[in-house]
Amino acid sequence: MLALAPDASSLRAAQSLASGGSWPLAGAGDGDAVWGECLGSAATPYRTAVDLSGPAYRCSCPSRKFPCKHALALLLLWSGGGIANHAAAPEWAATWLRGVRGGGEPPRDRGVPGGRPPGPAQLRRAQQREARVAAGLAELDRWLRDQVRQGLAASQRAGYRHWDEIAARLVDAQAPGLAERLRALAAVPHSGPGWEGRLLEEYALLRLLATAYRAQPALSPAQRDTIRSRIGFTVRQAEVLASATPVRDRWHVLARRDLDQDRIRTRRVWLRGARTGRFALVLSFAAVGESLDNSLTIGTVTDADLAFYPAAVPLRALVATRYDTVKAGAPAGAAIGGLLTEYATALGQDPWLDTWPALLEVTPARVPLPCVSDAAGGALPLHPGAADCWPLFALSGGRPVTVAGEWTPRGLWPLTAWAQGGMVVRL
Amino acid sequence: MSEPEGRGAAWTEERRRSDEGRKHLEGAPEASGRTLSTWDLVTASLIGTERSAVPTAGTPGVLIPDLASPGQDPAAVLLDRAALLTAARRAGRRPDQAELPPVCELDSRPVVRPAAARRLARMLRGEHPDLLAEWLAAVAARGLRLPPQLLPALLDRARRGRSADGSVARLVAEAGGPRVRWLAGLNPDWEFVLAESLAGEEAWRLGTASQRRAYLTALRAHDPGAARELITGGWAAAGPEERVMFVSVVAEGLSLADEPLLEAALDDGAAFVRKMAAEVLAALPGSALSQRMAERARRWLRMEEGPRGPRLVFFPPAGSDAAMRRDGITPSSGPRASQSADQTGLMLETVARTPLRTWTEEFGMTAAQIVAVPAGDWAPSLFIGWCRAAFSQRDQEWVTALINRALTGWALVTGALAELSRLIRQADPRLGAPDVLPGPVPEAPLALRHEIEVLRFRYEMLKELAHDHGDG
Numbered sequence: 001m002l003a004l005a006p007d008a009s010s011l012r013a014a015q016s017l018a019s020g021g022s023w024p025l026a027g028a029g030d031g032d033a034v035w036g037e038c039l040g041s042a043a044t045p046y047r048t049a050v051d052l053s054g055p056a057y058r059c060s061c062p063s064r065k066f067p068c069k070h071a072l073a074l075l076l077l078w079s080g081g082g083i084a085n086h087a088a089a090p091e092w093a094a095t096w097l098r099g100v101r102g103g104g105e106p107p108r109d110r111g112v113p114g115g116r117p118p119g120p121a122q123l124r125r126a127q128q129r130e131a132r133v134a135a136g137l138a139e140l141d142r143w144l145r146d147q148v149r150q151g152l153a154a155s156q157r158a159g160y161r162h163w164d165e166i167a168a169r170l171v172d173a174q175a176p177g178l179a180e181r182l183r184a185l186a187a188v189p190h191s192g193p194g195w196e197g198r199l200l201e202e203y204a205l206l207r208l209l210a211t212a213y214r215a216q217p218a219l220s221p222a223q224r225d226t227i228r229s230r231i232g233f234t235v236r237q238a239e240v241l242a243s244a245t246p247v248r249d250r251w252h253v254l255a256r257r258d259l260d261q262d263r264i265r266t267r268r269v270w271l272r273g274a275r276t277g278r279f280a281l282v283l284s285f286a287a288v289g290e291s292l293d294n295s296l297t298i299g300t301v302t303d304a305d306l307a308f309y310p311a312a313v314p315l316r317a318l319v320a321t322r323y324d325t326v327k328a329g330a331p332a333g334a335a336i337g338g339l340l341t342e343y344a345t346a347l348g349q350d351p352w353l354d355t356w357p358a359l360l361e362v363t364p365a366r367v368p369l370p371c372v373s374d375a376a377g378g379a380l381p382l383h384p385g386a387a388d389c390w391p392l393f394a395l396s397g398g399r400p401v402t403v404a405g406e407w408t409p410r411g412l413w414p415l416t417a418w419a420q421g422g423m424v425v426r427l
Numbered sequence: 428m429s430e431p432e433g434r435g436a437a438w439t440e441e442r443r444r445s446d447e448g449r450k451h452l453e454g455a456p457e458a459s460g461r462t463l464s465t466w467d468l469v470t471a472s473l474i475g476t477e478r479s480a481v482p483t484a485g486t487p488g489v490l491i492p493d494l495a496s497p498g499q500d501p502a503a504v505l506l507d508r509a510a511l512l513t514a515a516r517r518a519g520r521r522p523d524q525a526e527l528p529p530v531c532e533l534d535s536r537p538v539v540r541p542a543a544a545r546r547l548a549r550m551l552r553g554e555h556p557d558l559l560a561e562w563l564a565a566v567a568a569r570g571l572r573l574p575p576q577l578l579p580a581l582l583d584r585a586r587r588g589r590s591a592d593g594s595v596a597r598l599v600a601e602a603g604g605p606r607v608r609w610l611a612g613l614n615p616d617w618e619f620v621l622a623e624s625l626a627g628e629e630a631w632r633l634g635t636a637s638q639r640r641a642y643l644t645a646l647r648a649h650d651p652g653a654a655r656e657l658i659t660g661g662w663a664a665a666g667p668e669e670r671v672m673f674v675s676v677v678a679e680g681l682s683l684a685d686e687p688l689l690e691a692a693l694d695d696g697a698a699f700v701r702k703m704a705a706e707v708l709a710a711l712p713g714s715a716l717s718q719r720m721a722e723r724a725r726r727w728l729r730m731e732e733g734p735r736g737p738r739l740v741f742f743p744p745a746g747s748d749a750a751m752r753r754d755g756i757t758p759s760s761g762p763r764a765s766q767s768a769d770q771t772g773l774m775l776e777t778v779a780r781t782p783l784r785t786w787t788e789e790f791g792m793t794a795a796q797i798v799a800v801p802a803g804d805w806a807p808s809l810f811i812g813w814c815r816a817a818f819s820q821r822d823q824e825w826v827t828a829l830i831n832r833a834l835t836g837w838a839l840v841t842g843a844l845a846e847l848s849r850l851i852r853q854a855d856p857r858l859g860a861p862d863v864l865p866g867p868v869p870e871a872p873l874a875l876r877h878e879i880e881v882l883r884f885r886y887e888m889l890k891e892l893a894h895d896h897g898d899g
Contacts, residue, residue: 141503144502144506145500145502145503145506146502147502148472148475148476148502148505148506149475149476149477149500149501149502150475150477151472151473151474151475151477151478152472152473152475153473153474153475196469196472196473197465197466197469200465200468200469200472200509201465201509201513203472203506203509204506204507204509204510204513205510205513207503207506207507207510208507208510211507336522337522340520340521340522343517343518343520344517344518344519344520347514347517347518348518351510351513351514351517363527364528365525365526365527365528366528366613367525367526367528368525368526369525371523371525372525373525373527374522376522377522377524378521378522378523378524379522379523379524379525380522380523381523390579390610390614391576391577391579391580392576393528393579393610393613394575394576394577394578394579394606394610395575395576397530397531397575397606397609398527398528398529398530398531398609399530399531409517417576419538419574419575419576421538423538423541425574425576427576
């Protein structure tokens with residue numbers, strides 16, 4: 001069910017609303033429907049209804065996300081058994097449900113691609129958001145300059161609240177992407193030697209994002225998409241599926257990484273097309289403790305259409321149509337020089353890219369630091385967070401192995417390796 | 428550059444560590460005032476632009492347009508330059524150099540199948556860890572090789588549990604082969620395993636207790652006489668722990684030729700050596716001890732026909748004599764043990780050392796029939812005694828009968844469960860195959876269900892290692 005969430009921030013917002021206290025009125029029944037009134041920031045409660053057979057959603061809130069956090073919260077509450085069955089839906093919910101089921105054509109209030117063009121109310125909301133984001137970015141820019149003016153040396157003694165406060169203001173400014181980036185920075189001053197340089201780099205890239213947002217008119221549409229998605233403007237899945245040209249290929253499922261942040265688990269699955277040579281990233285989200293999407297199995301090859309989100313360097317994608325999945329051996333790994341060139345080219349389009357898919361043919365080594373080395377003699381360090389990665393080392397026995405992982409400015413994070421004979425090993 | 432006040436040694440240390448960070452960051456030996464490096468900006472940003480000027484020099488290879496207009500906030504200028512340098516540094520990264528490790532010699536044995544590798548990973552995460560040694564021994568015995576990616580976790584595990592169970596370290600060394608020795612050469616934490624890699628006679632002369640045992644067991648399997656000679660020759664010099672090990676090795680491939688050695692061990696100075704010798708002798712068909720035990724057992728335990736069918740009745744002896752004690756039948760421990768506790772002890776010890784054939788021959792019934800005969804208050808001790816006998820005599824018919832009995836509703840006393848647990852770890856793993864054993868009765872305790880689960884786990888783990896393994 002949580003796979004319905006358009007992004008992690010919606011899910012997080014929904015979780016905080018998914019308690020009985022936020023819903024003075026809530027019920028389920030009338031065929032397959034859930035409805036409720038949610039106390040929000042507005043004077044009157046938002047009215048939310050979900051037709052489970054669709055599923056179709058309706059909410060009186062101004063959010064442009066689809067489904068919105070209220071609809072998600074209602075579903076969470078319902079699936080947790082927090083909503084009792086009611087004999088009849090209130091009039092407003094019943095009317096909408098009749099509309100959905102009656103004519104076959106649900107009343108498309110919002111969020112359905114190919115539906116009506118945005119009405120004046122939607123345009124006004126969009127403009128309001130742009131204004132809020134612009135104000136939030138101006139505030140972020142001031143904050144960043146203050147940090148540099150006063151000196152970063154104090155950051156090591158500052159608690160996480162130092163970043164949480166500015167992050168919270170950016171959430172209010174409807175820039176959740178930036179907020180997440182800022183929250184993650186609280187760990188940097190404790191990330192070992194060289195933290196000062198890493199913190200400055202992150203601050204510099206954040207200011208670059210603020211500057212780039214202001215400079216949007218001078219940029220290409222793809223660059224604008226990149227900037228907006230990094231700030232936290234989401235593109236609906238339905239919109240991606242409707243507008244992107246599907247890329248059909250035999251996608252090798254290379255690697256997977258799950259990250260927990262703020263009660264939300266994010267799963268990153270990396271794919272590589274056999275024909276196109278393109279990399280793709282499929283994201284899924286779940287609450288901590290719940291299971292994540294398992295449909296892409298490491299080591300298999302899936303023949304599928306992928307729809308890429310619009311970006312200067314398109315990586316994130318949705319599986320639009322899946323035709324077939326077969327077992328596969330090891331993919332062909334590249335040399336280190338090739339990886340670095342690819343990454344450099346991508347950075348030219350998107351300087352904020354700090355996680356890049358790596359598929360290498362390398363020998364792990366430990367001197368002078370845990371690293372991997374290729375046939376040309378070049379080496380890349382392992383990410384300090386990936387520890388010593390002894391399993392990768394043991395697997396290689398001093399011979400080259402194919403490794404898939406994430407390349408970051410701090411080093412390679414190995415995730416998958418293929419043993420002799422092609423057996424896939426998750427690290 | 429002047430140092431900010433009040434920082435002193437901590438500041439110097441921070442600088443020093445940061446300098447290391449810089450070398451790592453830049454990959455260049457020196458970035459002095461002539462060219463602008465990220466580090467110059469980091470230094471300025473640490474102090475703050477309130478107290479430090481923004482460095483302005485150019486950087487080779489990076490074209491920095493003069494973004495700063497007059498009067499612009501120095502902090503903004505610094506951040507913009509840092510952004511450019513960050514992108515340039517990330518994009519311009521060159522590969523480092525590394526020193527490759529030696530290449531490990533190849534192991535021609537096939538690696539275990541992926542399902543078996545997954546099971547090993549589960550065991551290492553804490554699922555039935557006590558079965559690890561059996562699993563490792565089965566891998567080694569079938570000429571298979573351990574999955575290399577799990578060797579680090581196995582070595583850590585063997586290191587932690589080294590004193591408790593030395594056999595894991597030896598089995599990891601054996602089934603891991605050259606890859607284990609290669610890893611041990613690269614991580615001092617794992618060097619201990621090299622001592623477990625001795626082969627042949629060296630293992631006997633210089634090896635650890637576990638290796639000596641393994642050597643002797645292997646020798647016993649293909650030349651029982653040679654093993655017996657080695658034991659006889661080493662007996663006088665061996666400590667009690669090793670003498671127990673000797674006796675337990677002799678228990679495999681037992682023949683009447685072993686009787687003199689074991690009879691002599693009945694007079695050993697250490698009680699647990701005597702006990703073990705008595706158990707092994709009881710398992711030896713035709714041994715004098717087994718005949719003495721059978722004679723006592725027939726006298727003390729009889730089947731009587733009652734109004735509701737047959738029942739077992741015990742006629743305990745008045746006390747123990749020297750001959751009984753020599754054969755391992757000792758009264759209950761504790762000087763003030765009650766008479767009934769004493770009799771329970773005698774009965775238990777007697778049954779535990781009586782050849783199980785005695786009962787089937789005497790009563791003309793199968794093991795399954797005998798264990799089902801009511802025995803009143805004696806039933807728990809009788810069950811424990813039979814469990815011990817089945818364990819030391821490795822009698823699968825009795826093992827099966829006793830496990831079945833436990834599953835079909837008889838309330839187990841605590842001591843019986845411990846015996847059963849031992850039995851289940853030695854039982855033929857085929858008993859764990861689906862539908863071989865009846866499901867436990869509804870009121871069966873959780874601990875019993877757990878024991879049956881152990882049997883199932885053993886069955887599955889050994890089945891995974893059998894014949895055709897998928898990948899070379």
